Amino acid sequence: MSAWKKLKQDRLAMCCLVFLSSVVLVGIFAPFFAPNNPVAVDTSLRFAGPSFQYPLGNDQLGRCVLSRLIYAIRPSVLLVLFALSITVMIGTVLGLISGYYKGRVDNVIMRLCDVMLSFPSEVITLAIIGIFGVGLQNILLACILTKWAWFTRVIRTAVMQFSEQNYVQFAKAAGCSTFHVLTHHILPMTLSEIAVIFSSSVCSLILQISGFSFLGLGMQAPTPEWGMMLNEAKDVMLSYPTLMLPPGIAVMLVSASFGFLGDSLRDAMDPKHEPAVTKRKKIRSTV
Amino acid sequence: MLTVRHVNKTYHNGGFFSNNRQPVLFDVSFEMKSGECLGIIGESGSGKSTLGRLIVGIEKPDRGEILFQGQNVWSREARLGHISAVFQDYSSSINPYFTVLDAISEMLKIMGQCDKKELTHMVVNLLKQVGLNAEYCNKLPHELSGGEAQRVCIARAISTGPQFLVLDEAISSLDASVQTQILNLLKELKERYQMSYLFITHDIQAVTYLCDRVLFFHNGQVIEQSSVSKLSQIKNEYSKKLISSVIPFENIKK
Ligand SMILES: Nc1ncnc2c1ncn2[C@@H]1O[C@H](COP(=O)(O)OP(=O)(O)OP(=O)(O)O)[C@@H](O)[C@H]1O
Ligand SMILES: [Mg+2]
Numbered sequence: 001m002s003a004w005k006k007l008k009q010d011r012l013a014m015c016c017l018v019f020l021s022s023v024v025l026v027g028i029f030a031p032f033f034a035p036n037n038p039v040a041v042d043t044s045l046r047f048a049g050p051s052f053q054y055p056l057g058n059d060q061l062g063r064c065v066l067s068r069l070i071y072a073i074r075p076s077v078l079l080v081l082f083a084l085s086i087t088v089m090i091g092t093v094l095g096l097i098s099g100y101y102k103g104r105v106d107n108v109i110m111r112l113c114d115v116m117l118s119f120p121s122e123v124i125t126l127a128i129i130g131i132f133g134v135g136l137q138n139i140l141l142a143c144i145l146t147k148w149a150w151f152t153r154v155i156r157t158a159v160m161q162f163s164e165q166n167y168v169q170f171a172k173a174a175g176c177s178t179f180h181v182l183t184h185h186i187l188p189m190t191l192s193e194i195a196v197i198f199s200s201s202v203c204s205l206i207l208q209i210s211g212f213s214f215l216g217l218g219m220q221a222p223t224p225e226w227g228m229m230l231n232e233a234k235d236v237m238l239s240y241p242t243l244m245l246p247p248g249i250a251v252m253l254v255s256a257s258f259g260f261l262g263d264s265l266r267d268a269m270d271p272k273h274e275p276a277v278t279k280r281k282k283i284r285s286t287v
Numbered sequence: 288m289l290t291v292r293h294v295n296k297t298y299h300n301g302g303f304f305s306n307n308r309q310p311v312l313f314d315v316s317f318e319m320k321s322g323e324c325l326g327i328i329g330e331s332g333s334g335k336s337t338l339g340r341l342i343v344g345i346e347k348p349d350r351g352e353i354l355f356q357g358q359n360v361w362s363r364e365a366r367l368g369h370i371s372a373v374f375q376d377y378s379s380s381i382n383p384y385f386t387v388l389d390a391i392s393e394m395l396k397i398m399g400q401c402d403k404k405e406l407t408h409m410v411v412n413l414l415k416q417v418g419l420n421a422e423y424c425n426k427l428p429h430e431l432s433g434g435e436a437q438r439v440c441i442a443r444a445i446s447t448g449p450q451f452l453v454l455d456e457a458i459s460s461l462d463a464s465v466q467t468q469i470l471n472l473l474k475e476l477k478e479r480y481q482m483s484y485l486f487i488t489h490d491i492q493a494v495t496y497l498c499d500r501v502l503f504f505h506n507g508q509v510i511e512q513s514s515v516s517k518l519s520q521i522k523n524e525y526s527k528k529l530i531s532s533v534i535p536f537e538n539i540k541k
Contacts (some may be wrong), residue, residue: 028375055517076491165379165382166374166376166377166379166380167379167380167381167382167385167390168372169340170371170380170440170443170444171393172343172344172345172372173343173344173345173366173370173371173372173392173453174366174367174371174372174444175344175363175364175366175368175397176363176369176372176393176394176397177363184382184393185382188384189384203358231518268527271383271384271427271429272383272429
């Protein structure tokens with residue numbers, strides 16, 4: 001059974017997938033979905049409750065909360081995905097080289113990773129912000145710099161393990177090219193590993209970026225970002241606690257969905273893992 | 288056909304800065320003629336599998352050369368379609384994402400056969416040769432028993448019609464009845480296609496059944512060669528011990 005078929009039977013995974021794709025779509029086409037301009041200030045509407053024109057109400061400057069939430073998908077989700085894709089690509093290429101060729105190349109790459117991993121990532125992020133200034137792109141740059149080493153390590157370990165397998169030995173012995181071996185026998189195996197590290201770091205990165213924006217080091221006002229919306233809501237937490245809810249719930253839902261989806265993907269890509277539903281069906285049909 | 292000349296192999300042990308090298312093969316030389324079947328026996332750790340890996344070009348010898356029909360086996364083109372291998376551990380010998388059909392047709396595809404119908408037909412034919420029926424095409428490796436997996440491996444190995452097959456303990460992990468079946472199969476294939484085998488094993492009975500000539504291996508060296516019909520005339524103490532330890536009834540006869 002193919003991975004896709006298995007994934008389709010997993011209800012939770014499909015819900016997450018549908019939810020995340022709609023989030024991405026809404027983010028890309030934010031101007032169509034947002035009812036108002038996210039940065040338009042209207043002081044007469046400060047802390048107004050939900051209305052037909054402003055479905056989630058207005059914030060402390062009278063801006064439309066829903067529109068801000070929708071526009072914030074761009075930095076909070078799309079940019080994170082973009083930065084992580086670059087990181088994963090770097091990690092995959094280096095991990096493949098390192099794990100497949102071993103020897104000297106591997107040693108050099110691994111020592112480089114050790115150096116990168118010996119700095120706490122927060123310190124690197126703060127250092128980069130210190131050098132290049134405050135801003136989301138610098139936080140993403142810091143993320144790429146700190147995460148590639150970890151990705152490389154994880155992927156290298158997987159590649160090493162798979163390149164020892166007998167089917168790889170056979171393919172090499174029979175005269176397949178290195179490219180064929182890598183693309184047919186090693187990369188597909190590491191995909192499930194990649195799915196898991198990707199999804200788990202999406203969660204941590206969304207939270208991290210929200211955290212840095214919350215501290216005022218990430219996205220700069222007035223551009224909306226979930227962490228920054230939380231930060232602004234914090235100032236009026238006691239008088240208008242409901243302002244915390246939209247960005248907080250959005251962060252939670254998106255990162256939880258990525259986590260669930262990653263786990264389901266790993267299970268779906270394991271050919272030996274049969275979903276519980278089909279097992280039950282099989283037993284029933286044999287009885 | 289196959290010439291192994293003064294091959295040495297050492298393995299690095301220790302860390303980044305260490306230069307310790309453990310010798311595994313020491314000055315190994317022998318020749319194989321076309322259509323001949325050569326058995327290699329030796330105790331565990333004597334370097335038999337290492338020699339096998341060198342011959343199929345997975346690893347490179349430190350010194351010496353291995354030529355197949357005059358070409359160095361290290362070059363991929365010299366091996367493609369001509370040399371193939373079956374390894375001991377059948378549990379990981381087929382890509383777990385591949386069906387039996389994918390696994391057997393992999394090399395055929397690389398050799399330029401791409402018509403889907405034709406491929407399926409060829410695979411079914413190969414499966415028939417190793418005694419499996421067409422229903423196995425869509426099975427995944429974890430749905431096969433050990434013996435079936437090993438047969439699929441043999442089918443995959445002979446799919447390109449190679450002249451030379453390296454069998455590294457290809458039957459050692461199977462039970463006796465399956466072993467005999469596969470030995471018979473190999474013998475039949477050998478006679479039908481004039482294939483040459485390099486048969487690495489602990490099992491001297493299998494060697495006497497299948498092979499023409501035997502190399503005795505000890506500590507990475509060839510200590511004696513003998514044709515199977517003259518096994519009783521071997522002189523080296525160590526090879527005598529090897530034979531008697533595997534076939535205890537020879538001692539009893541004495
Ligand atoms: N990749 C490797 N790195 C380091 N040492 C190795 C490596 N492969 C094998 N060796 C060493 O080479 C020696 C010979 O190993 P090899 O696998 O060739 O033995 P073998 O004769 O096939 O044994 P067996 O009959 O148990 O399969 C062993 O001492 C082993 O420790
Ligand atoms: Mg061995």
